[in-house]
Amino acid sequence: MITAVGGSSGVGKTTWIREQIAQVQKRVLYFCPSADTMPIDGTWIADEFGDLVEIITLEEESRLRTMGPDTVAYIELGFHLDLQATAPVLDRYQCDRVAIVPEGSSGSPWHEWGNPVIAVPRPELTTAPSEIFRGVLTGEILDPASLEIFWYELTEGAYGTVTRAKGIFELVDGQSILGDFTRDEVKKDFQPLNRSPWLEGRPDRFSGLEVVGETLDKSAISLTLQEFCLGDNAIAYYQQQLKENLEIPEVALS
DSSP states (O other), X not given: OEEEEEESTTSSHHHHHHHHHHHOOSEEEEEOTTXXXXXXXXXXXXXXXXXXXXXXXXXXXXXXXXXXXXXXXXXXXXXXXXXXXXXXXXXXXXXXXXXXXXXXXXXXXXXXXXXXXXXXXXXXXXXXXXXXXXXXXXXXXXXXXXXXXXXXXXXXXXXXXXXXXXXXXXXXXXXXXXXXXXXXXXXXXXXXXXXXXXXXXXXXXXXXXXEEEESOOHHHHHHHHHHHBOOHHHHHHHHHHHHTTOOOOOOOOO
């Protein structure tokens, strides 16, 4: 009933969980112990599956002990967590342990930890990420052009060697989008989330950015984001235009 899913950064843990959720006909609890303040993956899953999925926090972990037969749970482990430290918790819940690994790889801690070990068609990262930048953006709104500039600079190395970046961003047209980049996959896609357009003031739903890599200039990332976030007057102006059905520049992010 409870499955713990682990693997290296960007290997596809969340994607695998989403595929499993799409096949079950039960209520799902999703728990990521290291993501309480940065629930990017949980938000993505909850927006996609709606009432079928409930995200639980560290304070609600005990709910895993009282699950009924009509509920299943997935625990997604961050790549940076100490596997030995997580073992007592997983043993307590008698979790299945699924390791997601790149095809052709071998000998990693995940290979020893998982049973089963599932190989996916993803390239293995050539370097192990050593730093993480996290920035909560809840309440902030960006225009598409500024976000595209920032995302290009970020993924092209302007702020350090980025191996993985993912974020949820609010745009001036009320749309909420997911940014997803994995260096060795040359993946830089944005996709809309299944959220209602936000057209009144600053959004009170979660948005944020997580960057994984080496020699990250965290101060520069933070300052650039602050510069690109819109002020109250700009937000009010764009939202008023939307309400009056005036033309807003079309969102075209790729």
